[in-house]
Amino acid sequence: MDEPDLGLLVDKLDVTRKVRLLTGAAGWRTHDEPDIGLRSVVVSDGPIGVRGQGWDERSTSLALPSPTALAATWDVDLVRRLGVLLAAEARRKGVDVLLAPTLNLHRSPFAGRHFECYSEDPLLTARIGAAYITGVQSGGVAATAKHYVANDSETERMTLDADVDERTLHEVYLVPFEAAVEAGVWVVMSAYNGVNGVTMSESPLLDEPLKGSWVFDGLVVSDWGAIRSTAPSARAAQDLAMPGPESPWNDLAAAVENGEVPESALDLKVERLLRLASRVGALNGGTSRKPQVDAPLDLLREAVAAGTVLLRNDGVLPLAPGVKIAVLGPNAATARIQGGGSAGVYPESVVSFVDGLEEVAEVVHTAGVRLQDRPAPLTTANARHPHHGEPGVLVRLLDADGAELSAEHRFLGRVLEVPLVDGARTIEVHAKLDVDVTGEWTISVAGFGRLTVDLDGTRLVDEDVPLDTDDPAVIHLTPPYRQATAHLEAGTAVDLVARRELRENTGTATVLAADPPRLSDADELARAVGLARTSDVAVVVVGTTDEIESEGFDRTSLALPGRQDELVRAVRAVNDRTVVVVNSGGPVELPWRDEVAAVLLTWFPGQEAGHGLADVLLGVREPGGRLPTTWPAAQQDVPVSNVQPDHGVLRYDEGLHVGYRAWHRAGTAPAYWFGHGLGYTTWAYETVTATESGVRVRLRNTGNRPGREVVQVYVTRPTSTIDRPDRWLAAWTTTAAAPGETVEVDIDIPERAYQHWTTTGWTTEPGHFTLLVGPSSATTPLTLQHHP
Incomplete structure (x- = not known):
């Protein structure tokens, strides 16, 4: 559909009506303006679902796996399909704008909102985020790239100033947002925090690179309550203040009258709001597209398995039919399907891990340990x-x-x-x-x-x-x-x-x-040990709580809460076929990881949690996930751990060296490297050769089951004359093969993979680079010299 003459519509409004449009009418919608054919635009929180206007448990939503789980799939097509599902959900709920995806990075595993972000790597975040955006917007619903930019921790999140050098900003933290703009995102959300001394709702970064060299033509909305000034933020490239109706921008008419803000600045903001309205069907009687998704629960079930990471397996998995399983742990019967905070939704039903396994196996269950979580609200069950x-x-x-x-x-x-x-x-x-x-x-x-x-x-x-x-x-x-x-x-x-x-x-x-009252800790643990002793397999589900992983605060410890480590070891002592399922959004310490038969990571898996886990444990589906972030063996080993501002300033002193880059630089081995994941077969990487656009890799499935592999390409240049990471992700692709089958994959490597940022823009250092190819950032059996 052709875009209407937005300038003509803006010219029909006086200053008072322009100002009215630039602040929300309420918490979750903008003002209408019938004289120019504009209805309210309705927004909703994401990213794992579409809650709708506000929090009401009677308005249920489909609940997807957490963003960490989606990134663990390394599957852009699956994420795109999930985006289409979210668009259908949005239209079902009368929502025009989904406030997602979150494109901030896993700068530190202690970050409280870690689960709501994709990865520690800018490229993986960029590609997964772009796929999410493409899927959502294919249904006529706007996606929102947030929180622009360097909103990577929760401590003092409303006011902290991120001190980030220019090169690090461009090569690391701006990368996912640039990819979002390239994907055609319709909305960008400015963050609460400041960057290099300026709060983001007033930041020059909104103008350049966002609206300047990137040519973003959409709307910049504030995070809720992030605009704290009138003229300074209005003079910036900030377009919409949310929520409303109260806002510092209510005084903009006076600021225009006294010359603090030019009326032309308002015109540009209103024009962008109208462009968004046109795109989502809210202008001139436009109609909203209504995408349809067949079998949405099947898609959610597929996504659980696709994001589940098999960290360790001594051969116990997949399980044989007919086994008796003791399903233990505090998260087994009430799986934690989502993180805490504004991203929460109310699913109509949740398949717990116990529920899912009971459909396919003989199951006995007890919690084993008690977690000190928030009190349990009354429900329709009691x-x-x-x-x-x-x-x-x-x-x-x-x-x-x-x-x-x-x-x-x-x-x-x-x-x-x-x-x-x-x-x-x-x-x-x-x-x-x-x-x-x-x-x-x-x-x-x-x-x-x-x-x-x-x-x-x-x-x-x-x-x-x-x-x-x-x-x-x-x-x-x-x-x-x-x-x-x-x-x-x-x-x-x-x-x-x-x-x-x-x-x-x-x-x-x-x-x-x-x-209610519960068994004593000792009695509960003894009961779990008894069930494990008399079962063929023990599946212990461990994880975090709302008081550990949530918006609003950062973590101070990566240890599992309560006596969960003790539970794992007590069960392992009586059953050597102990499988541990880790139900957390971000990294936790796993001190027993080499003692148990298998370790699976489900993240926060959404409402089909139990079905997805059952598929993986019984071998109906392969655990398809690969780690989107490095998991430490012990929290004191984490090379980038600082999430605490000093006198209001959070210094990104590590520069480019975030995640696996920092681990390689520190020379300390984590528990599991970025990109790691085992699946149910094994692979041999045989050859790599150069192609016109990248590399061709030949590999062979050396196991006895069909499988899927994520082939990763990293770039390194140890002899560089400038500061560089030890290695950095350049590209990846996925492939599948039958037992014994050899396959070849072509992987395009973009020019940007070899470039670095300078004061004059992107440039490539002359000379050779080395390409490292393999299944993780630390396991790269193939190398190739390349001259860009």
Whole structure:
């Protein structure tokens, strides 16, 4: 469809109406302007699904594997197909713009939002991100490349200043965003942080290279609340302030009138907003495309296996049919399918690891250890509406006198958003809790302001919780808990009422939770050991919690929480066919990794977690994943670990040497290198020869099963006259072969692989480079000299 004359439409608006369009109308939509045929543009968080406008568990979404899992596939076509699925989800929910993908890097494994980013390598991030963008936008839905740029840690994320040299910016952190623009992305999100002394919503980097040499013609939207000035950010190449309706940009009319901001700057911003609206069908009565995806759950199931990385296997996998499996671990029955924070969605159903394996094998289960996670909110499984008895909870808004203003039947005790009405002073969450275990229960409430909990009319909690943060992830998603204990009898139902006071700027997030008594740690561990001893195979699922991997804070430890390491070793002591499944979004320490029969990494695998794992364990599908980031043996070995700003400045002193590059430079061996992954067969790399556009590699499947291989090409130049990494990823491709089959693959290597950034732009150092070819950054059996 031809683009309408946007300048003509802009000319129809006066300054006041232009200013109105440049700040959101609400949290998740822009203003309309009927006089020029513009409807509101609706946006939604991603990247693993499309939540829609706000947080409401009644509005369910398909939940994809985490971005780390998608990058682990090294499969651009699969990621593109998943992007199409997200476009279909967006249109089902009336969403025009998906706020994803996140193109920041795994600069450090301690980064709290590690799971939401793809990789430590800029090229892998670039290609996977571009595939995601292409898939989403093929359905007429805008993708959003975020967070531009150097938003690679969560500590002081709203205000930190990233100190990054110019060459590192261009060769590392800007690379994925440049690829996004080349892929035709329609929206770029400016980050909270600053870079080299300037906050990103005012940064010259929005102009050059983004809108300058890269020729980005789309819209630059702020991260939510990231615009903190009027004239300085408006004079920059920032286009839209979100959310609304309150914003520093509400004063732009006065800034134009007094000459601080030229009206022409507003015109350019409005024009870009209208271009976005035209592309998504929100202008002049445009219609939205409605992509269709057949069998979406099958696609999600395929993606779980494709991203699962087999780190170690002594031959126990794949399992033979008919085995008895002890499925153990705290994440086995309640798999962690997504990371914490604004990226969260509500899937209609989740297939846990226990559920998936029970469909194909004889399974026994216990947790084995207990994790100290956040309290468990009430659900439809244990709570009923206090009046009509349907599963769920009653949520009410009350006025200052306690009179009801509104009421909703909700499914969870974790209520993040409630539509506010005038005069509301209190949120109340009320339910009947069905007690199934006798003993000391822990009853909890979360929120800001005065919090109370009553059990059968008796006050358990009454405390005032002051607002001590301005981080929206904490205010709206993870408010603090207060709790008490009560002795409850199995077979009874108790009345629980939680209330929280509504205060200015504290959001509406309110949680009512109830946790039953559990076996002692010793008894639970003994039970797990007993089941492992009498089973053919023990599958131990270990992982992290919401309090470890989440938006809003960085990690301080890479150790598995609780007594999970002890569980693995206790089970291994009684069953030498112990398979450990690691359910985390980013690296964790695996001190027992060489003691067990096999180690599988599932990341946060999305709602088809159990089905995907069952396919891999039973050999229906090969574990297709390869590591998108290096996994350390011990956290003290990590060569780039700094995520803590010093007086507000986070210095990227490591420069180009991030991830496997830093490990090679340090000369320290990690547990598993970038690119590593075993599959269910073995490969011999036989020859590499030069082609006009790259290299041709011959390899042979030397195992007894068909398999898929990710053939990786790295560049190195030890004799370079400039500072360079030991090696860097230049290209890759995938191939498949039957047992004993030999295949040849051609791999194109772009010119940029040999170039470096200087003050005058990209240039190539004269002389020879060496190409390293193999299955990981550290295993490269083939070499070739090349002169660009």
